[in-house]
Amino acid sequence: MDKALVLLKSLAELDGEVGVSELARRSQLTKSTAFRLLGILHRNDLVERVGSNYRLGSQIFDIGTRAYGPTPLLLRELLMPYLADLYELTHETVHLAVLHGTEIVYVSKLHGHRAAHSPSHVGARLPAYCTGVGKALLAFDHDAAEAATAQGLPARTEHTLSDPDRFRAALGRIRQDGIAYDHQEAAPGLTCVAVPVMGATGRPVAALSIAGADTRFDPARFAPALRRVAHEASRAVIAARTRQRRPAAMARP
Incomplete structure (x- = not known):
């Protein structure tokens, strides 16, 4: 073997x-x-x-697609149309990711016409604290955020938020604004903007992001489109959860 x-x-x-x-x-x-x-x-x-x-x-x-259980696969099937919508609106590289402990797992990715060099690919794991999608998810998961901080925040680039106080402050702003940024924190020259996809419990189940080369990519420009698509994706997640519950309720005597 x-x-x-x-x-x-x-x-x-x-x-x-x-x-x-x-x-x-x-x-x-x-x-x-x-x-x-x-x-x-x-x-x-x-x-x-x-x-x-x-x-x-x-x-x-x-x-390989079953390595993290059925949830990422189900989310990928449900949210892939919204990732495609996001790509059509921007023609930039877009990601769908989920939180796995203190790391994020990229569930899906569509490459833009001018894709920047990136460590992301489907199935890849990265520390959540230094990515846009990771921070968008950690901001709404106190336990995971504290676990990530306790493990240390080693700098992957000179721009990584490696100071615990600054990192917690950044998560606070993300909770308030509902949007996260990665300014060359995971990889040199790579910038992205990300938002959480909320579930029925009011907590995120995944995150969407748009990424591009720092020399030409203005993440704030794409924030409105990202918010709109994430809102529709959240509605789809909640609706799917409601449909799952309905047969169980009808089956009760």
């Missing part, structure tokens, strides 16, 4: 179609062992064969 997992990790790192010899070299396995294990992985749809090369299979994606 260890050897098979090493092969899968090597395929993921190489990000494409790779031959047996290269995979064996990368994984420090003999070619015969790599070939035998790839055959087993292929039969289980964990890898796909393309001619004489291999790439990750569809089953890997199915397993």
